[in-house]
Amino acid sequence: MNALYKRLYNLLILSFRAYFRLFYKTEVKGLENIPKDGPLIIACNHLSNFDPILAGGQTETRRGNVYFVKKEIPAWPLIGWVFRGYKFIAVDRKRPGGDLGALKTALKTIKKGGSLFIFPEGTRSKTGKPGRAKQGIGFLVYNSGAQVVPVKVFNTDKLPFTRRVKMVVGKPFKIQPQEGREVKEQYQDFADKVMQEINKLD
Numbered sequence: 001m002n003a004l005y006k007r008l009y010n011l012l013i014l015s016f017r018a019y020f021r022l023f024y025k026t027e028v029k030g031l032e033n034i035p036k037d038g039p040l041i042i043a044c045n046h047l048s049n050f051d052p053i054l055a056g057g058q059t060e061t062r063r064g065n066v067y068f069v070k071k072e073i074p075a076w077p078l079i080g081w082v083f084r085g086y087k088f089i090a091v092d093r094k095r096p097g098g099d100l101g102a103l104k105t106a107l108k109t110i111k112k113g114g115s116l117f118i119f120p121e122g123t124r125s126k127t128g129k130p131g132r133a134k135q136g137i138g139f140l141v142y143n144s145g146a147q148v149v150p151v152k153v154f155n156t157d158k159l160p161f162t163r164r165v166k167m168v169v170g171k172p173f174k175i176q177p178q179e180g181r182e183v184k185e186q187y188q189d190f191a192d193k194v195m196q197e198i199n200k201l202d
Contacts, residue, residue, distance in 0.1 A: 013056075013057050013060050016053045016054070016056075016057035017057050017058065017061075019053075020053075020054060020057075020165065023160075024159075024162075024163055024164065024165050025163050025164045025165075026054075026164075026165050026166070026167075027164075027165075027166045027167070028058050028166075028167045028168075028169075029166075029167070029168045029169065030168055030169030030170060030171075031058060031059070031061060031062055031169055032062075033149060033169045033170060033171045033172065034059060034062040034063065034149055034169060034172075035063075035147065035149075035172060036062060036063050037063070037113065038113060038146075038147070039110045039111060039112075039113055039114070039144060039145075039146035039147070040063075040110070040114075040115040040116070040146055040147055040148075040149060040172075041110060041115075041116050041118060041137075041140060041141060041144070041146050041147070041148045041149070042059055042065060042115060042116065042117045042118070042148075042149045042151060043118055043119075043120050043137060043148055043149070043150055043151065043194050043197075043198060044117070044118075044119055044120075044150075044151040044152070044153060044198070045119070045120075045121065045125070045130060045151075045152050045153060045195075045198050045199075046119040046121050046123065046124050046125060046131075047124060047125055047128060047153060047155075047156045047157035048124060048156040048157045048159060049124070050156045050159045050165075051119070051124075051153055051156055052067070052069075054153060054156060054165065054167060055117070055151055055153055055167060056117060058167055059117065059151070059169070063115050064087070064115065065087070065115045065116065065117040066087040066088065066089060066106075066109050066114050066115065066116050066117070067087065067088045067089070067116075067117045067118075068088075068089050068091060068102070068106055068116060068117065068118040068119075069088050069089070069090060069091065070090070070091060070093055070123075071090040071091060071092050071093075089102050089105050089106050089109070089116075090102065091103075091136075093122060093123070098134075098135070098136060103136055103139055103140065106118075106140055107139075107140055107143055107144055110140065110144040110146050111144055111146075116140070118137060118140070120133035120134060120136075120137040120191060120194050120195055120198070121133055121134065121195070122134040122136070124157075125157070128157050130195060130198070130199050131195075132191075132192070132195065133191035133192060133194055133195040134191060135187040135188050135191055136191075137190070137191045137194055138186070138187035138188055138189065138190035138191035138192075138194070139187050139190075141175055141190045141191075141194060142175075142177060142183065142186060142187060142190050145174070146174075147172040147173065147174055148172065148173055148174070148175070148194055148197070149169060149170065149171075149172050150169075150170040150173075150194065150197040150198040150200075150201060151167065151168070151169050151170070151198065151201075152167070152168050152170075152198050152199070152201040152202075153165070153166070153167050154166040154167070154168075168201040168202065170197060170198075170200070170201050173197060175190050175193050175194075
């Protein structure tokens with residue numbers, strides 16, 4: 001990222017945070033739980049298109065993230081410009097069997113000490129209730145051995161028609177593989193564990 005783009009990007013992130021401070025009663029808890037270095041996966045529930053702005057903008061106060069996003073996003077106005085110039089991994093959600101290439105790229109990012117921001121459910125909840133995590137997050141957690149920081153957003157599905165939004169960041173955790181079980185069989189177990197940790201936050 002060149003210096004000019006980085007300044008513009010940082011200004012945009014500040015604008016996102018200011019937007020939520022000025023127009024909504026925004027409560028953010030637990031940002032100090034995000035490690036400032038080392039391999040990391042930040043996993044957040046997904047209620048609306050506001051989530052990347054709120055959760056991404058807030059977690060960026062601790063460290064820079066690489067974002068795991070659906071391939072359509074880079075074509076969006078403004079938000080697409082941000083992702084095109086910054087670090088993102090585009091995933092084809094319609095690819096049969098999953099986008100293994102995107103997952104491998106994400107895995108390399110984490111193993112190099114990066115922080116990956118991901119929505120484990122893979123898409124927004126249409127009901128406001130938690131969805132089941134996709135196996136992809138399980139693949140990444142299992143094969144990276146990285147810490148996972150759970151993040152939960154509240155009420156973003158009601159924006160812009162609510163004045164209150166909330167974001168809670170939980171403490172980092174790791175999941176240990178089970179000996180004697182087939183590796184691929186454990187991916188969904190790992191994914192479910194991540195969602196359990198997200199859903200426990202309040």
